[in-house]
Every structure is written in C-alpha cells, then in structure tokens.
Amino acid sequence: MKKAMLAKEGTLIVTVDIGMTNNHGYCSAADGRSSKTFKFENTRDGFDALWTMVLASKAAFKCDEVIVGYESTGPYVEPLIHYLKKKPVKIVQVNPMHTKKMKEINDNSPLKTDSKDPRVIADIIRVGHALSVVVPEGDVAYLRRLNNARERHVKERAALLNQLRQFVFLTFPEFTRVLKTIFSKTALYILKKYTTPDRIGRASQEELDEEMRRLSRNKFRTRDAAALINFAKNTVGIQEGLQGLVMDIQHVLIQLELLAGFIAAIESEMEITLRRIPYSRNLMSIKGFGIVTVAGLIGEICDFTKFTTQSQITKLAGLNLYEVSSGKRRGQLRISKRGRSLLRKVLYYAAMVRDGSEFMENYADQREQVIKEAA
Template identity: 25%
Template sequence: MDLLKTVFGIDVSSRKSNVCIMVNDQKVNDYAISNDMVGFNQLLDDLKQVTNPQIIFEATGVYSRRLQAFLNMHELRYVMMNPLEAKRKTKDDLHQNKTDKLDAMYLAKLQSEHPQRLAYVQSEEYQELMANNRIYEQASHDLITNKNRLHKAIQLTFPEIEHVMATPRGKNYWSIVLRFPHPDIVLETKEADIIDFLKSLSGIGKKRANDIMQKLIRLAKVACPAVKKDSAYVHGLKIAINNILSAEEECQTALQEMAKLAPKRDLEILTSIPGIGENTALRIISELGDIRRFKNPNQLNAFVGVDPQVYESGNLTAHLSISKRGTAIGRKVLYLAINQIQSAKKAGNPCHIADYYEKRKRSSETASHKKAAIASIHKLLRTIFALIKNDQLYSYDVAKHNQRLLS
C-alpha cells in the first residue's frame, strides 16, 4: 500500500509552467516546463512514477486550457482553482515575494494541507457551448464599442442622417450611412441611383425608397458637417460600420451554433420562465453547463460566484460581498435575466422571482437595484435547479404554493 501523498502544484503562464512536487507535505523538487507537447510529456513522465498523483493549478484562461486538455487526454484528474479563490486561500502565508516558482509551491502546499475538490470535466458539447457564448460576448462588446465610435463620427460627418429612419440602428440604417456618410455624397448622387440603392435593401419597396430618398436629400441640404467628405473621420466611420455588421453576424452565428448544441429539454424549461427568451436561455445553459451535476442549489450558487463570503473571528461572524469566484460572464447573463423577468411582469407575465425582487426593494429604502438583483439571482438559480432536476416547466401558481410552504 502506497502511503505517500504526492502533489504537483503547477503555475501556468503564457510560455512556460512552473512545477512544484511535494511528498507528504515536503517539497522534493521543482522545475519549469514549456507549454507544448515536449514539456507536457516531461510532466507526464513524472506523474507516471507516482500512485494517485494530485494535480493542482489555477484556471488562467487560454494559457491553462492546453494543460487541461492534455490531462483530460490522459484521463488524469486535477484541481483547477479560480485565481481569486486561490489567492484568498494562500494569502494567510503572507509571503512577500511573488514568483512563478513560489506560486507553484503555494498551490502544492494548499492541496497538501487542505485538499480541494477535483474539477468537473464538461462534455465536449458543453465546452463548445461555452466557447460559442464567449464568442457572442466578445462580439457583443465589439458591437457596443463600434456603435459608440460610429455615433461620435457621425456628429462630425453627417449628424442629421440619424433622423433618416425611425430608429438609428439596424442593418438597413447602417447600410445607408455606409453608402452616404457625408451630405456632399448625397447631393452628388442622382435621385434614381439613391432609389435603386434603397430598393436593394431588405424590406424596402419603391414607395418607401422614394420617401427615404426625399428625406435624405432634405437632411443633406440643411447639414453643416465639421469635416470634408474625404476626411479620415469618414474613413473611420466606414470602418466602424463594417465592424458593426461583422459583429452582428458573429453574434447570430454563435447563437445558431448554441441552438444546435443545447439540450432541447433544458432550453424548453428555461424559456418557460417568464421573461427568459431563447437567446438568454442559450447563454445561461452555455455558462452553467450540465446543471444535473450539482448536488444542491448552494453548489450552483458557488459555481456562479454569487455565494457570500464569510468572515469569522472569535464570536463575530460577518457575511461579506459575493465571492465572485465563478464565471463573470455567467453572472452578467443572470443579471440580464433578472431585468428581463422584471420587464415581463410589468407586461403582465407574473413570476415569483419578480415578486421577490420587489419585496427586497421594499424592505429597505437604501436597497439598490444591484443588491436586490443579486439576491434575485439566488432565487433564479434555485428555481432553475429545481425545474431541471425535476424535469418540470415553470408554473407561477406552483411556485407561489411552494413559497407559502417554505414561509
């Protein structure tokens, strides 16, 4: 029987990883490996020399993904720590210096003295779901950035064009601005050519094209641009619009891929909650993964990072802010879902989560929307957990009945 407890603490950076090996709480070796097949095989050789090696490293985004994939390929279990959680659990050592070698040692020491839970390995489908959601998140960020960039550029080139359509957004509007970014370009173009261009856009017929053309010319005649039509600002405006169109396409493609991969029953259950549409449901599933793997809703709360931090000293026990040790994007999507649930109630679709939000707001005059929303996220996660575990669609009457039983 092997009584040796061997821990491999690994600090992963962009090009290399530092490895610290501890046996029965004593450091026996440390070295650096390259983050490629040569380095990982060097690590594998050492792992094979040990019975039941314990492996611990921080989730450092794209850098740790290659190590994670290599360990999965060889069916090796590991602990993957959230960096914030790892920092909290190792800060008691009060080490003044910070080096990659020391970080690897402190991870190994943490696992030796206080064993952490092994990471759950998601199926490939759920990994692809999350990857597509991250693409969607980045594209959404790019969309907002370029919309702001476009608005600023238009104020210099042709601000009046923002009134050419009922709402200054959408593919047709952006296509019009891309074609006519400056009033001089409008006035230099024949009316028939403007109409032909407008008719080429989706949903615009001959009559509407003529109306938009006349309005566009009127706006161009009264415009007083700050720059000329060949200005760099006009060029920047065109870049922003092309980026917007590209980002919108990326968002739609990512959502389509998520729709193919997401479990249909889970999607049906989540969209049964008033206010949660298909896009939001897809993003929630992508971030939470297979909810059935959690034993209770508290584990789900901890995974998302909305569980409270607890500080204990003597007879004092204080509940601090949320831990934030889970996925920030997941918390963002759930926060969005709470806002949508609130809007649905105002539109006549009641939900006990919206009731709970309003109750929290009424309970304290100083309660902010953010605090009430975070408390409501707890309620939403418990609801999602119960519905999926029991394979049930949402019912407001059933939810209210259950609330009365618990109160």
C-alpha cells in the same frame, strides 16, 4: 464547482504554475515531503515529462492517488487539463486571491516567482481550499465556445457602434435630430448609400421619403425626409478631411454587416446543438428563456448533475452574497462576483425579461421606447 476535500495521507499533491510557453511543477506528499520545482513546456514532450515526474514522485512517496492543482489564470491551462483528464488524477483549481494571501502568510513577503507559486498552491490544496474542476465535453464544450465567440462579437459590435456615432457626429451632427439613433436599420442604410451630408442634401425628397417609409415600416413621414435634407444642406459638420471620415464610416459599416452575419451563424449553431441535448427542451419551456439564454446556461454550468445544491451554482456564477461588517457597523450586502461572469450576465438578462419578474414592466417600457427610437 465545489470545494475539494482536504488532501489525506497517501495523496500526492501535484501543483502547476501556468505560463504561456513554460510551466513550473511541484510534487509533494500530504505529510510535507516534496520534490524540487521543475520546469516543463506546453508541448506533448513537456506534458509527458510532467507525467513521468508525477509517477516517479508517486512511487517515491508511496502515494495511492494523485491531485493536480493549478491557479485559475486564463486559457493557457486548458491543453494541460485535457491531457490530464485522460490520466488517473483528480484536477482542482485555487482562487488567485487565495494564492496571493497565502504567499504573505508563509513568509510575510509578497514575492512572486515561478518556483514559489506552485509551492504556495500546494499549501492551499493541503488545507482544503481548492475547488473541483468541471471540464466541458462534447456538445456542452461546443456551446461554451459558441457562447464565448458570441460574447466577443457582441462586444466588438458595441465598440464599432460607438465609433460610428462619433464619426457621424463629426460629419453630420444634426443626423440624430431626425433619426434618433444611428443604430437602426433605416439610419445604417442611409449612411451606407449617401455617405455624406452633401449627397443627402442633393437627394430626391420623394425617393428618400419612400426609402425611409419602407425601411421603418411607415414610422417615418414625408416631413422627416424633408427635415433630413434641410439639415444636410445647412449642416455644421466639419468639411476639412471629410473624405477620411467617410472612409472610416464605410469601413465600420462593412464590419458591422460582417459581425451581424457571424452572430446570426453562431446563434444558428446554438439552436442546432441544443436539439442534441435532451434536457435543453425543459429549459426552453421556461417563459423568457430563448436559445441564447439556454445555450449560455448549459455552456457555462456544463454538467448539472455535478452540483448537489443551489448554492454551488450560485457560487459558480459569483452571485453568492457577502458583507463587510465590523463592530457596530453593518456592511451592505453585495454579490461576490468571484465566478463566471458570462453566467452572471445570462442569469441577469433572463431575470430581467421573464414574465412575472418585478423588472418586467420597466423592461417592457424601455424596450418599447428603444424600438420607437430605432425606427
């Protein structure tokens, strides 16, 4: 994503304020001549009405080319982008923060209306503060969807694990005295099979010992099974309404199993799709780069050939540096975070685990500790 050139004479600037149901459009020439703001729906007829208005304005203002701009405000613009991609136009977007500031510059008012916003967007494009749009296609578009789906499921899993930890604390606070984390395979198996502290307390020590050894690959000992049974018999976990909490725990465990299957299926699709992208092999050859990392990079960056400098990709990820300094005070350097957050996350984790990274030793120590606790 790079800054678009200043709109020159003979260019029709078409701007759209995006909504979920209806959009508001506006057409203006580089010299200031313009149409009235008009409304159109997010339907085929609505998009066709927009295009009819564009052609009419292009002829009326005697323009040679068309720039269509919008404020980047979420997924509602995507159908329109794919519709316009087939038309002879250049598509650009503007930063919502620029729109907010330009409104107050224009009339010293923070007023926001559907008729005002497209005119403000046109002013931003006219002075050259718009960004070009890279629309993913084919396998790259599929990877972006897979990345977004995986990210959603991972967040859902984290939320469910936090719920599970709370429920287990209420029913059996001593559980983590033996199994340090309830997120391990061993802990999840016991919670699913025995459901309550009472059932764990009445379990056969030999059977529980064998199960814990098998699931943890002999990281647990006989004394651990005995300790868990003893804690269960004398737990201070609540008894009132216990069955309701048990139902919650079982429901969360079912959801976690489903999510594990979804995430595995997504990663399998990522691997299959990457095989169809020739240059993915080059990225996979980098130490520390796995399927999820490479799929994330390609899906978020899209077409690497659209970028001519490293700084353009840095800005796309929101990793460009800035500081706020005034007079003798020098501000601290920070990253802008005005970019694709998932790309930042992918690059961050890739830097954390790469061989030779200054974070590698610390990461390896923490990973080893987590594996021990998860056993």
